[in-house]
Amino acid sequence: MKFVLPALGSVAAVALFAFSTTQQSAVAVERPAYDDTFEQLELFADVLARVRSQYVVDVDDSELIEDAMNGMLASLDPHSSYINAEAFRDMRMDTKGEYGGLGMEVTMEDGFVKVISPIDNTPAKEAGILAGDFITEIEGKSLLGATLSEAVGQMRGKPGEPINITIVREGEDPITLDITREVIKRQIVKFEDKDGIGYIRISQFNEKAANGLKDAIASLQQEYGGKIPGLVLDLRGNPGGLLTQSVQVSSVFLDGGEVVSTRGRRADDVNVYNGEKGQMAKGVPLVVLVDGASASASEIVAGAVQDRGRGILMGMTTFGKGSVQDVIPLRGGRDGALKITTQRYYTPQGRSIQGGGIAPDIAVSAIPDDGEERQRFSESSLPNAIANEDDEANLAEELTIDYPPEDFDVSDDYQLQKAIELLKSGTYAEKLAEVQG
Known part of the structure; x- marks a missing residue:
């Protein structure tokens, strides 16, 4: 990163100017805290200067300031960070798959x-x-x-x-x-017939996810002669990705209407994301598989399907990453980018899943019960995780879990077996009505 110290100076200058003009225009108004910020910036510059002149070995200014920025952002939450120019180029490559x-x-x-x-x-x-x-x-x-x-x-x-x-x-x-x-080379979407039931797995929500899903649906419709008898959408282990893709994926199963909303720090900072009309998989019985590693965009899709009564969620409680990060290029990306948490997201019924995750309609474990208490790895276990603003209302319910038999081979995928069993049992509609309450 070039010209780091002049950039620091310009920040301090802006703070001083804002303080000066405020005093001139409104002497009677309580003095803002810009002077405190300026003093802290002076302190930072003093510490940096002493490290440069007195530390036992030579130091790189840009590395020191990058570490300082990361320390500041990491203290906010687990997902805010500074991304240097090289890492930003890699990130843009990642979203392309x-x-x-x-x-x-x-x-x-x-x-x-x-x-x-x-x-x-x-x-x-x-x-x-x-x-x-x-x-x-x-x-x-x-x-x-x-x-x-x-x-x-x-x-x-x-x-x-x-x-x-x-x-x-x-x-x-x-x-x-x-x-x-x-x-x-991520094969984002995979599909196949599983014992007479359509199976689609989405491993991440990059910019290929929605089109990959539509292609998979079209191929399965052709394979089944026009009508898919039942569908398992597997979002287990899917860490999320692009918000826009989660909305487009949801649109395949929802005929328009709200998919997710995001809310920021101000009361008027609300955005509602609606699905597209059409519902490509209209009328197809749907089971969505989730687990503790289903996060972010996966939880948007799962929450929309659950709240809109479009399908049954099966598996284990999701990860609970209910926050939105904006990636803001700095000088067009030449100085990297700032990734910062700006909003929380909410399901169509207004549930914030931050920290707590989304509980499945039918809890099914992938592994047998060994009698030991297992600590759930989730968003809330990360350092500086943003708290759910309404913990009492959003606490995940105590689940009654269906475990595979003790001698079950986990490679046989008990959760998928139970999803297929439900779709073939003839009781899907009854169970869907039951979980909707």
Whole structure:
């Protein structure tokens, strides 16, 4: 990042000017706190100058200020951050569905990288990395103190290059993995016939998701002779993505009407997002599979389907990321970008899922019950997570969970089996009416 110190000076100058003009125009009005902010900026500049002149080794100004900005933003919530120019270029590549690396969505917690979800058909998924794992070392070097951008940068590299990472998983010894980087070409939407029922999986909401879903629906309609007998939409492990795509995906199942609304800090800062008319999958019995790694845009779709009575949610309570981040390019992206939380989002019935997540209509576990209490990894467990503004009204209900038998092979996918069983049982309409209350 270039010309960092002059930029800092210009910020201070703006603050001083605002204070001066306010005093001249309204002497009797209580003095605003601009002078306090200016004093703090002076303090920051003083600390920076002393580090530059007295620290034991030479330092890089741009790195120091980038770390300071990240520290400020990380203190707000887990999702706000400064994105340097290189990382911003990578991010724009990610939303197009292709990049080089290991293939997982990550965040920062307790100074280490925490996995939100590995992505289907990627080196991370095939190596056995799980949601909730901590990545503590890369090539034998600790990640403690590294920024998220730095850690992600270390994990990326040329396709075919190996990388050694160490992960820590609750209740287990550290695990060292040798993984080969690949160009991550995300197959965002997959579909097939499952025992006479249509099955569609969306692994992420990038800009290919809605069109991929429409193509999948069209192919299944042709395969079933025009009418899909029942459909399972699998959003398990889907970490989210683009808000616009979640609205377009919902439009495939909803004939217009509200999908989601967002609200900011001001009472008038409200946006309502409605689906498109048409409902491509009109009348098709629908079960949506979700789990604790279904987040953000996945929860928008799940919440809209549930609130609008369009289908049945099955699985486990979702992750609970109910906040919206704006990515604001700085100088057209030349100085990177600011990612900052600006709004919360709400389901059509006005539920905020921030922190608590969306509880399924039918709770089904993927793994047998071993009798041990398991702590749920969710948005609310992240440091500085934004609290739900109405905790009492939005607390997830205590669920009665259907567990697979003790000797069940988890690779046989108990949740999917139960979804197909419901759609083929002839009781779908009755169950849908029951869960709607």
